[in-house]
Amino acid sequence: MSDDVALRTVDLGKMYRIGGEQEQYRTLRDTLVKMVKKPIERIRHPGAASHVSVDLWALRHIDLEIREGEVVGIIGRNGSGKSTLLKVLSHITEPTEGRAEIRGKVGSLLEVGTGFHKELTGRENIQMNGAILGLSRADIRRKFDDIVAFAGIEKFMDTPVKRYSSGMYVRLAFAVAAHLEPDILLVDEVLAVGDAEFQAKCLNKMGEAASSGRTVLLVSHNMPAVSNLCQRAVLLDGGRLVADGPADEVISTYLQSGRHEGASADLSALPRPHWARPWLKTARIVGPDGHAAGELHMGDDVTVEVTFSSPDGSSIRYPVLVVEIVSARLGRVAGVNSAMTGESVDWPETSRGSIRCRIKRPPLLPGEYMIDVALGGASKTWADLVRGALSFKVLEGDLYGTGQLPGPGYGVFYLDAAFDAAME
Amino acid sequence: MRKADANTARTAVDEGFVVYEHRRGWAALNLREVWDYRELLWFLTWRDVSIRYKQAVLGVAWAVIQPVLTMLVFTLVFNRGLGVKSPDPALPYAVFSMSGLLIWNYFNAGMSRAANCLVGGSHLITKVYFPRLVLPISGVTAGIVDFLIAFVVLLVLMGALGIAPVWTIVFVPLFVLLTMLTALALGLWLSALNVLYRDFQYVVPIFLSLLMFVSPVIYPIDQLPEGWIQTLFSLNPMTGAIGGFRWALLGQAWPGDYLWIGTAIVLVLLAGGLFFFKRIERVFADVV
Secondary structure, eight states, rough: OOOOOEEEEEEEEEEEEEEEEEHHHSSSSHHHHHHHHHHHHHHHHHHHHHOEEEEEEEEEEEEEEEETTTTTEEEOOOOOOHHHHHHHHTSOOOSSSEEEEOOOOOESSSTTTTOTTTTBBHHHHHHHHHTTTTTOOHHHHHHHHHHHHHHHHHTTSSSSSSOOHHHHHHHHHHHHHHHOOOOOEEEOTTTTOOOOEEEEEEEHHHHHHHTTTTTEEOOOOHHHHHHHHHSSSEEETEEEEEEEEEHHHHHHHHHHTTTTTSSEEEESOOOOOTOOSOOEEEEEEEOSSSBOOOOOEOOOOEEEEEEEOSSSSSSSSSSEEEEEETTTTEEEEEETTTTEEEEEEEEEESSSEEEEEEEESBBBBSSEEEEEEEEGGGGEEEEEEEEEEEEEEOOOOSSSSSSSOGGGGGGGGGOOOOOOOOOO | OOOHHHHHHSOOOOOEEEEEEESSSSSOHHHHHHHHTTTHHHHHHHHOOOOOOHSSTTTTTHHHHHHHHHHHHHHHHIIIIIIOOOTTEEEEEEEHHHHHHHHHHHHHHHHHHHOOOHTTHHHTTTTTOOTHHHHHHHHHHHHHHHHHHHHHHHHHHHHHOOOOGGGGGGGGHHHHHHHHHHHHHHHHHHHHHHHOOHHHHHHHHHHHHHHHHTTTTTSOGGGTTTTTHHHHHSHHHHHHHHHHHHHHHHHOOOOTTTHHHHHHHHHHHHHHHHHHHHHHHTHHHHOO
């Protein structure tokens, strides 16, 4: 056993119990009622199962060994257990079986701005957030100027963050996180926020962390980022570790495996941002034949059908559906919502429904794409957002009748072009 | 492509590794770790305090107005209206009730905050690791600022009514500490129960308002009939804390057995609460 192992998991598993007693017994009143009722039920229905619950293994049999200084990407579809793995490694939740062994100081960054409070100023939030992420007061004082400079918002340090734009908020939050100096850095999908320029800055900062010998585990849907930053990647599927190896190989395994899945999805249990309520229930991509389709030909319409219902009995006014297309290689490439097209769904108030969005002949080049869906209401109030809700593949076709297509270097869109040449 | 093999699983844990695994039964308290996170405790307390004073329009004035108004209502209703008397003819009822109210308010606010700290802090609990005990402790410590402000108001009131504090005022912090521990002891139990049973949050205010009427805030304990009722009151830790505070500040009767019995009960509740909290702690992030 070599000395330079930073992190190791041995047969690690995490189980959640869904639907059964644990969830039902959430209130004291129910517990008391059940305690009285149960013996009576038993007598009346002697053979009946006392409860129905589903054991869901979010992670199982994970054996992983990561050496000091390695930068490892963790990839997989939504619900494959990536975030649960980070939570177990961050000591936020306890494994159900097996164990994780970690050597060194762990810094985890599962979201940006944990503990931020809108009433506090930028300066105060830096101190608060730093303390939550494990920086000492002396550390914070020492790094304060760097953090402010990194965020690039010197002028607003004494303004409550409730007056910040969302971009400023994210920059500030990430700046604090970027200045953690743990031995092992665990990062969840946090780069999905912020503008492209700032994302690049964050990726650089992370690259620096890696080159200074720090161990980094990065959960991401951003395949270009994983490919750039990580030498190694592990692929999770249904809570199991299905591939582990050089990043580019694992990424292509992942992209291949996604071909037939992802055309329809149950969204209720997928991860969401903290503000989102689980309104969105199901989503599917409808092919030309009316069935769910995960493979489309170039130039086919992409029809996305989403159902939603209120998670808590409340209703939504004039629902707005947002559909965004995300390239597995390049990130978000296009988006549309039902309000901007003037087709806002004309329901003054509703608690459930379905909305279909037909994207007419999107000029997508062959490749892997994902779809983010969001639901909002009147006056730009957002109810729910699921990133990577669906995925699909665009198949090659003979677009120009020449048998030639633009290569990956040309981006993600094809252009319907006509060339006129004149010899002079 | 899987790297780890069966041999890895059999290897003993190397030195320097921290192991996370499923724990069974009762966990060690590990108070040392809480001490290591004292800066976080300070920041959480500071955040609570500064947000409260920033959000309220009246700011600090609120910490003054609330006890003064309550004291006026008590004086009018209970003293003038119902004829409840201060135990000492030299001590105006206003000072008597306000001194009790101060300790009570500190207990009330601290315990409520501690009881709700896990549900309220779920955003932190699911995103970052720290010893969860920091949350209820910061809930209890945050109230100390309100208490100090109200304490100054009480001193002013005493000055206005010509009541001088006695030298035993130096012992006041001890009784504030006892109040703090009482709030923490109950807060630990309630916060963990709050996570397990979400409707517990409705029980807490009811429990608190009942408890106030069996604590000697409004009336002195010697106005109760002797015998089993007074014995029953001695089981309430706040009887000793309030009595001790009045003894230290105003030279009232020493609470004697009320204090010892109350302190013993608090220590038992606190020890039990700590272990219960630690036992439930492991599921917090999965449940909240």
